[in-house]
Amino acid sequence: MDLFKVLGSGARFNKKRFTDDISLFEPSNKLRKTNDTSDTQMDIMQEINFFHNSKSAIDETLGVTKDKKITKDVEKDQEGEESINCYNDENEDEDDQAEEEPLVKDLNSMDDVKSFRKRHRIHIYGTDIPNPFSSFDDLESKYNFQPYICKNLKNSAYEKPTPIQMQAIPIMIHGRDLMAMAPTGSGKTLAYIIPMLHDLKGPEKIGYRALIISPTRELAQQIYREFKKMAVGKKFKVCMLTKATAATQAQTPHLREKFDILISTPLRLVHAIQQDIIELKNVRHLILDEADKLLELGFLEQTDEIFAACSNVKLQKALFSATFPSSVETLANDFMKDPIRVVIGLKNAATETIKQKLLYVGQEEGKLIAVRQLIQEGFKPPVLIFVQSIERAKELFHELIYDGINVDVIHSERTKAQRDSIILNLKQGKIWVLIATELMARGMDFKGVNLVINYDFPQSVQSYIHRIGRTGRAGRSGEAVTYYTKDDAPYLKSVVNVMKESGCEVPDWMLQLKNPSRESKKRLRKKPIERKTIDTRSTYDLKKMIRKKEIIEASKKRKARKLAIASDKNEDINKGDTIYGDKKEKKDKSKGDNNSKYESKSLLSNKKTKQNSRKKKIN
Numbered sequence: 197m198d199l200f201k202v203l204g205s206g207a208r209f210n211k212k213r214f215t216d217d218i219s220l221f222e223p224s225n226k227l228r229k230t231n232d233t234s235d236t237q238m239d240i241m242q243e244i245n246f247f248h249n250s251k252s253a254i255d256e257t258l259g260v261t262k263d264k265k266i267t268k269d270v271e272k273d274q275e276g277e278e279s280i281n282c283y284n285d286e287n288e289d290e291d292d293q294a295e296e297e298p299l300v301k302d303l304n305s306m307d308d309v310k311s312f313r314k315r316h317r318i319h320i321y322g323t324d325i326p327n328p329f330s331s332f333d334d335l336e337s338k339y340n341f342q343p344y345i346c347k348n349l350k351n352s353a354y355e356k357p358t359p360i361q362m363q364a365i366p367i368m369i370h371g372r373d374l375m376a377m378a379p380t381g382s383g384k385t386l387a388y389i390i391p392m393l394h395d396l397k398g399p400e401k402i403g404y405r406a407l408i409i410s411p412t413r414e415l416a417q418q419i420y421r422e423f424k425k426m427a428v429g430k431k432f433k434v435c436m437l438t439k440a441t442a443a444t445q446a447q448t449p450h451l452r453e454k455f456d457i458l459i460s461t462p463l464r465l466v467h468a469i470q471q472d473i474i475e476l477k478n479v480r481h482l483i484l485d486e487a488d489k490l491l492e493l494g495f496l497e498q499t500d501e502i503f504a505a506c507s508n509v510k511l512q513k514a515l516f517s518a519t520f521p522s523s524v525e526t527l528a529n530d531f532m533k534d535p536i537r538v539v540i541g542l543k544n545a546a547t548e549t550i551k552q553k554l555l556y557v558g559q560e561e562g563k564l565i566a567v568r569q570l571i572q573e574g575f576k577p578p579v580l581i582f583v584q585s586i587e588r589a590k591e592l593f594h595e596l597i598y599d600g601i602n603v604d605v606i607h608s609e610r611t612k613a614q615r616d617s618i619i620l621n622l623k624q625g626k627i628w629v630l631i632a633t634e635l636m637a638r639g640m641d642f643k644g645v646n647l648v649i650n651y652d653f654p655q656s657v658q659s660y661i662h663r664i665g666r667t668g669r670a671g672r673s674g675e676a677v678t679y680y681t682k683d684d685a686p687y688l689k690s691v692v693n694v695m696k697e698s699g700c701e702v703p704d705w706m707l708q709l710k711n712p713s714r715e716s717k718k719r720l721r722k723k724p725i726e727r728k729t730i731d732t733r734s735t736y737d738l739k740k741m742i743r744k745k746e747i748i749e750a751s752k753k754r755k756a757r758k759l760a761i762a763s764d765k766n767e768d769i770n771k772g773d774t775i776y777g778d779k780k781e782k783k784d785k786s787k788g789d790n791n792s793k794y795e796s797k798s799l800l801s802n803k804k805t806k807q808n809s810r811k812k813k814i815n
């Protein structure tokens with residue numbers, strides 16, 4: 197096999213330069229079999245057609261994903277994390293696709309319910325699990341939802357519930373604790389907003405009764421907007437906790453009682469709790485959006501403090517995410533009461549409407565070449581480019597700003613106003629390419645993103661799934677390209693596993709690579725790979741730039757020294773040595789004195805001695 201033809205597809209590279217790299221991609225001894233079942237593509241597309249797009253839309257997606265192959269072999273990585281359908285009840289029966297969709301009232305027997313779930317790839321775990329529902333009309337007729345909710349759903353052009361909505365909504369309205377895992381862009385937000393609004397009934401003015409936590413401010417704002425959209429027709433008061441809203445509530449305590457729903461990031465809320473600004477004792481619904489992130493070290497302490505403040509005995513907890521590592525699931529089981537677990541499709545898998553690619557770029561410099569090649573060849577905006585640090589985001593921005601494209605950069609060092617305007621501009625198509633850090637990786641719903649580029653290899657499988665999940669949302673097709681260098685080679689298999697699980701074609705040699713060890717994965721999660729600065733300048737130019745910097749630095753130091761001399765003189769002036777000091781300064785200036793402080797001091801003292809002796813002579 198021409199390894200480099202496969203590795204370097206899409207970019208031009210010098211094969212000879214990469215001869216040494218071949219050894220990095222040697223397969224592990226364990227060979228695996230793959231069962232290509234590409235003929236089932238249409239069935240699978242129907243199955244994952246959560247948004248019930250027309251057949252032509254599916255065809256369009258199939259056109260994009262025509263090279264996808266479906267593999268169904270089970271494997272475990274070294275961490276023991278199941279990386280493929282570990283929740284399959286039985287073999288999924290493709291014949292079910294052709295059947296007419298039964299309404300929930302037709303789900304008379306357990307067999308009906310079972311086959312309904314199977315058709316929608318709903319896997320459930322727990323006891324006394326409520327039946328799923330199949331149409332938004334059922335909400336009004338069967339569950340007595342208030343008409344305003346169904347009206348808002350219709351106004352938003354949501355015709356049918358997605359699988360996560362079909363199963364999570366009945367669980368939530370039965371008051372059960374829930375752990376819900378569904379692919380990125382599959383409508384998880386609505387799956388908790390709708391049952392919450394139903395259960396809250398109407399405004400009560402007794403303070404917060406529902407609380408949603410999100411790891412980023414941007415996602416919290418997005419959730420807030422979705423809440424407002426779904427609550428039209430009811431006078432619910434929804435608060436998005438910010439510095440300003442916290443200050444207002446601190447100044448006017450009676451205002452707090454007017455609110456029903458609170459949306460916040462963990463740190464902001466913990467501050468408010470500690471300062472007694474926010475009272476959570478009446479909270480009945482607690483949602484952790486991107487729950488696995490909120491239960492990771494770094495957020496866990498704050499999440500724990502929020503849990504402690506939600507003291508209502510009837511508190512219902514619901515966790516939502518596209519990924520749940522096994523460790524987080526174990527942790528979550530400890531604090532949930534008889535929870536029901538719902539998994540849509542495969543656990544920890546990417547959305548199947550995303551065409552995923554891996555692109556070998558050799559060295560760091562190859563990445564910029566690949567991006568520029570893409571720009572030259574033409575691309576469909578908007579494009580999201582993920583890098584591993586703020587520094588690198590800035591560097592890449594400074595490189596691409598001169599390439600004649602509308603590019604911007606978003607990271608936590610940008611002001612809130614800048615971040616808000618960037619998100620708006622991206623949505624309005626004013627930004628074609630957005631360079632982003634992990635800040636944008638989770639939850640953000642930019643429907644039209646056509647391509648995600650992982651400029652820097654992601655630090656975890658979860659990060660990979662969430663990053664690429666910014667495209668291919670709400671049933672649309674999308675594309676994701678991940679660049680890798682030889683430094684990333686030890687981690688390549690993690691991404692390969694995800695690609696394979698979500699039905700992308702992966703070359704055999706990649707499937708045979710070794711899984712990274714648990715320790716190396718942990719290391720990578722904690723600290724990204726050290727990479728060369730993103731810079732296209734030649735070594736000559738870089739040296740010239742460094743020299744220029746040194747000259748500027750030296751000049752600054754000289755100026756500082758001059759200032760120090762001047763202040764020394766001022767001290768002398770204060771001591772009554774005015775005339776001699778002034779004269780000396782004028783003389784020094786005329787000489788263009790650039791000597792060191794110490795030299796100047798000695799000069800000054802020499803002059804003083806001479807002048808003093810002259811004075812004596814006159815006397």
Ligand SMILES: Nc1ncnc2c1ncn2[C@@H]1O[C@H](COP(=O)(O)OP(=O)(O)OP(=O)(O)O)[C@@H](O)[C@H]1O
Binds near residue numbers: 361669670
């Ligand atoms: N029933 C539905 N029919 C059509 N579109 C829907 C439906 N429910 C939600 N959507 C749309 O799907 C998109 C993705 O929804 P959402 O942001 O909730 O995804 P998510 O599953 O939370 O993704 P992520 O894991 O990335 O956070 C949104 O634009 C939303 O408006």
